Amino acid sequence: MKTKIEITIEHENMNLMGLVNQIKGLDKVIVEKLIYAIEDDMVKELCGEEYERTRYQRHDHKKRTLKTSIGALELNLRRVRDKETGDTFSPVAKALKFPEGKRICEDVSLDGIEQIPNLSYRKDVKTVKELSRSGLSKSTLWRRVQDLDISTEPSGNVDVVLVDDTKVHKRGEDGFHFLDLALGYNTEEEEYSLLFAGVNEEWSEIRNEIEKEVDLANAYVVCDSDREINDAFEGAKGIQICHFHAVKYVDYCLWKEDAPKNYRKKMRRILKSRLCTLQNSVKKFWRDEDTERLKNRISWFCEELDRWIERAKGRDFVLAANYIQRVREKLLTFAEAALRGDYVPYTNNKVEREFRENVYRTKRIGGSWSGDGLLNVSLCQLISRLDEGLFREFKEVYIDEAGTLNFSVSLPGG
Helix, strand or coil, X not given: CCCCCCCCCCCCCXXXXXXXXXXXXXXXXXXXXXXXXXXXXXXXXXXXXXXXXXXEEEEEEEEEEEEECCEEEEEEEEEEEECCCCCEECHHHHXXXXXXXXXXXXXXXXXXXXXXXXXXXXXXXXXXXXHHCCCCCHHHHHHHHHCCCCCCCCCCCCCEEEEEEEEEEECCCCCEEEEEEEEEEECCCCEEEEEEEEECCCHHHHHHHHCCCCCHHHCEEEECCCHHHHHHCCCCCEEEECXXXXXXXXXXXXXXXXXXXXXXXXXXXXXXXXXXXXXXXXXXXXXXXXXXXXHHHHHHHHHHHHHHHHHHHHCCCHHHHHHHHHHCHHHCHHHHHHHCCCCCCCCCHHHHHHHHHHHHHHCCCCCCECHHHHHHHHHHHHHHHHCHHHHHHHHHHHCCCCCCCCCCCCCCCC
């Protein structure tokens, strides 16, 4: 099907900026004219010339508004009647796959979905309106996000697995969803990948999913002190407790045991100092590979932790003391791994960074989510940040097979 469109532009005292400003709406006019041109050809093909008798008969017109990324298309579509079945329909709407029962087309939703990784929902909607000159409400974008079909493509070429979860308000009820996240890290290529993202999943099941791609017997796991996570990944090559989480949890334990504020600050400072010293020693080791010095530092660190535990027990702060005693070996996994030539991060802050990005979409005051919506909006954010290629593939699938359009512009007589 070939359609020729001639564009005539009249102007008076027009300068460049005036032309640029007024030409913005021309693309919408072109699309409307093109739709009508295609419609005329299709109606003639079905119904023939005026008064020609065929199976199809020209019927009436029906107005249709479609909000697209180039603005709202105001159409008055010709409908035809099938004399055999009695059905009436718009040939061009059927041929061009106009969305049934929708005013807002997928390309507008896609504009919004692309903004999700960068903006809050409110700012997302505002930005899409400004860019596309089409209305898009928060509720519409929210509904479209529920319907997304997006999934991860985990990579098994990782040496370290970083895991954590965070709480997000449920929609329409009290309580929380738990967003679960596992990132893989390839230490040789220094690249992160998305291994798993889910909502309200059991960590034992998450481990089973990860093991389909990753041999955990040859991979270290970095996490916080959550017992369910630690138990689920038992048997991995090693488990490293995040140092920042450990300091925060100790502070919580001392607060829960009514420790004086100054004492809490002192104990937290001592623990943080010892951890920082060990971190710096491992950094030096990677530069000069002085094995004996690092071994001595590990022994010193263990002795310092024992003193810390005795000091806490001496003041009857058993909860904090027992916690450090329980995770003692897992706080220095990264240092012992360095002696074996394996790099392991001492924190899962990369996961926390992704959660902080997620906050803008899911954890604003008053925000609440269904399980599917939370998973989809989180996957949009995570995949766009960690795997741009996969996100491009998703966008291509989302708008379906859009077809191709070749065009050219020529001056009359030339």
